[in-house]
Amino acid sequence: MMMPPDDAVILTQDLKKDYELGAETIHALRGIDMQINKNEFVAIMGPSGSGKSTLLNLIGCLDTPSSGKYWLGGHEVSQLDDNELARIRNRQVGFVFQTFNLLPRTTALHNVELPLIYAGMPARERHERAKAALDAVGLADRMTHHPSELSGGERQRVAMARALVNQPSLLLADEPTGNLDSVTSEEIMEILVQLHERGETILLVTHERHIAAYSNRLITLKDGMIETDERHMIGAPVL
């Protein structure tokens, strides 16, 4: 049996995902072999229908593969049940979405607390951790605000604080700048770069080349397979 190397955060082996659409079977992923190590900053690109979202769902443990194997942080997670997957999502993965996905009726602080609540952390410790996480993204003075009282950039920073508050081994960012103007996008990407420098492992899905350029490795998908996989210097133009 294959064992993942120690520094591999993500390791997949012939990962496949099929969907039944009526009588037709759609092969969304046709066999992905991929290893992402600790403290890598990887961007995934590809045209729509290339399997980006499907791959992201599998890596984020929101879905299970039709076949193949997937190790996250050294543990095989491709065969886990619903509750175990929920636990992995809670402890190992931090999600940042294009549409922020903050709960509208609650404060920024409560939004950041959510993963800690599901982790079963006592209230006092929860507050401390959530405050520290908001402070780290520069929103200490916005804690009691509701999402509707925050700008787009601020909302995405709250979402990043929420993704990181449980100290996951992997940060998944799905088009995090898709709903932001270019100035705010740059701010958000700067934060991601800082996080990477601090040691986080980041997987970024985007369709914009200049956003992908912030990463140090670019994987492109096509028709459910890896087309290219290149390492490059951060900030170097991606061709």
Place this chain on the structure above:
Amino acid sequence: MNVFDAVILALRQVWAQKLKSFFTLLGVIVGVMFLISVIAVVEGMNRYVEEDFASSIFGINTITIERVYSRRGGREDARTRRQRSRNPWIKTPDAGLLQESVPNIWYMAYNVDRFMPEVRSGGNKRKNVRLIGVTDQYLALQGWDVIEGRGLTRIDDTRAIRVAVIGDAIAKKLYPDDSPLEQDIRLGPFRYRVVGVLERQGGLIGNIRDASVVIPWGAYQADFSRRRDVVDQIQIRFRTSEAMVAGQEATEEILRARHRLRPGEENDFSIETASEVLDAWNAVKNVLLAAGPGLVAVALVVGGIVIMNIMLMSVLERTREIGVRKALGARRIDITRQFLAESATLSSVGAGVGMLIGIVLAKLVDVATPLPASVPLWSIVVGVTLGMFVGLVFGVYPAVRASRLDPIVALRYE
């Protein structure tokens, strides 16, 4: 999401949309309200019948003997009417015989009464009065306390002295300014002397006592009797219910023999006990208590279905929220618990409102009508528990549906 957070969130939603919440919770409100107010009235009536009514009119361990007669406007057919009109009157010798022959008598009294259009004293008058001629133990047997002056004595009776004990309403009307004692009261053409005033009864049947003038049997016979020696009611009280049952049987035998009834022939007199009144009330109560839960159940089920629909809509509206929560690590049980807490909170609010309205209704009934009502604590507990239970039961389906949402689909939901 812990339960406390879910409760706070649900309360905030109820408050934010007060009118919508009211209609959502109408079924539960009506159900709990109905439950509490019906139980309050039944309980109040129950206590009243058992403690006041039965003991004050019929008394405990007391039998009442009456001639069976045709009531004016009664519904019996002509034959029964003829038959009843031939029923023998009960007279003082009958009472005397019972007094000698029935074992274990504690108190015994007989009385006769008539309606008086008015009684007067000086320039004051009181209309619609019941005039009762009684033997000396009558007041004690009825449990009518004399709060001013004295009751009637055996001497009053045997010497046919013209004295009267009057009800509270009459005392207030005839002698508004000073004590009625030793004052004159005009009963028809006769002048009587007031020697006592009865304690006020009030309430549903209060006017029976409060508008009565009680005079000695002898005086009544002399001044008002239409048929000499005829007795309207004989009442006998026993010390124990066993003695009462034996006394009732003895009374029946004696009167049947005296009236020369053959075996198989119906009694031409009636013997009533308080337990018969209680039986009648119990029958009414049982109907109320049998129909009540049905109505409450219908209201609660309707209320539950409305809550279920509202919760299903809420799940749909918050599909994305559910997706986010799942992505952040919420398990199925966490989502289920959140929505269950919400629907239970919602219906508990309805139960609370229904409880308040029910209590207010019961108070209104108590104050505004002669019906007594009291809200027992257990009905509040049952009402609120039922209300909350409705939310839990009808919340299960929406909550389970929410928990089964696929996080990927839910996150993409617009």
